[in-house]
Amino acid sequence: MRLRDVLFSQGFGTRRHCDALILAGEVSIAGRVCVDPGETVDTRGLVLRVEGQDWPFHAKALLMLHKPAGYECSRKPSAWPSVMSLLPGPLRTRGVQPIGRLDQDTTGLLLLTDDGALIHRLTSPKKHVPKVYEALTADPVTPEQVAELLGGVVLHDDPRPVRATACEATGERSLRLTLTQGKYHQVKRMVAAAGNHVERLHRSRFGALALPDDLTPGQWRWLAGPEDILGPGGG
Numbered sequence: 001m002r003l004r005d006v007l008f009s010q011g012f013g014t015r016r017h018c019d020a021l022i023l024a025g026e027v028s029i030a031g032r033v034c035v036d037p038g039e040t041v042d043t044r045g046l047v048l049r050v051e052g053q054d055w056p057f058h059a060k061a062l063l064m065l066h067k068p069a070g071y072e073c074s075r076k077p078s079a080w081p082s083v084m085s086l087l088p089g090p091l092r093t094r095g096v097q098p099i100g101r102l103d104q105d106t107t108g109l110l111l112l113t114d115d116g117a118l119i120h121r122l123t124s125p126k127k128h129v130p131k132v133y134e135a136l137t138a139d140p141v142t143p144e145q146v147a148e149l150l151g152g153v154v155l156h157d158d159p160r161p162v163r164a165t166a167c168e169a170t171g172e173r174s175l176r177l178t179l180t181q182g183k184y185h186q187v188k189r190m191v192a193a194a195g196n197h198v199e200r201l202h203r204s205r206f207g208a209l210a211l212p213d214d215l216t217p218g219q220w221r222w223l224a225g226p227e228d229i230l231g232p233g234g235g
C-alpha cells in the first residue's frame, strides 16, 4: 500500500494533507523518515510515527473506552460533550463510532469501531451478546425485585416482557444485571418497573471483555479484534 494511502486510511486527513505531512518529514517508520508519499509499505505489523506519535496500523479500528459520566455517545451531542472528544483526531476522522450507546450519566465499558458490519453483529438482538451492568439503587434491593428482573418486566414501548439473563444483589443497594438486548434506558426502566430506582449505572463487561482495572475514566485502548469481545471462535 502506498504511504499516502496508509495515512489516509488511518484518518490523517485528505490525501493532500497526508502528502504534506510526508513531505514535511513528519512521518517515519522504524526510525527512518519517509519523504516519498508514493513509497510502498507493508502494513503487517506496521507502526507509523506521525508528528512524534506512534500509530499502529489497523485496517479496521476497534477500541474500548472507559466512559466517564458527563459525556454523550452521540456524534452530535445536544447538552454534553461527545465521547468522541476523548479520542485523538485520526480516530474521529476515520469515522469511529460507539457500538451501542450508554447514557450521559452511565460510566464504564464503551466499544467503538469504524467497522459497520461489526457494529451490526454486536448490536443485533439476534446475537444475544451479554452486557453486564452494576447499578446503585435508591432503595434497598429486595429478593422480589431480583425475581421480577429475572422473570421479566414490561416496559411501556413493548408488550413483551424483557428479562435479565442474570441478576443478583451485590450489596444492600446494588445490583448486577446481565442483559442481551440494548433498549433505550433499559436498565433504568427495568429497575423502575421492578419498583426501585437507579442512581448510578456502570457497565463492567461487554461479551467476553471486562473493563480493565487499569483503564481509568476517559482513557481508551486498542483491541486486537472482535475475538476480544466474542471470545475465541466468535470473531
Ligand code: URA
Pocket: 101, 102, 103, 104, 106, 184, 185, 186, 187, 188, 189, 201
Ligand atoms: N441501560 C440504561 O438504562 N442506561 C445505559 O446507559 C445502559 C443501559
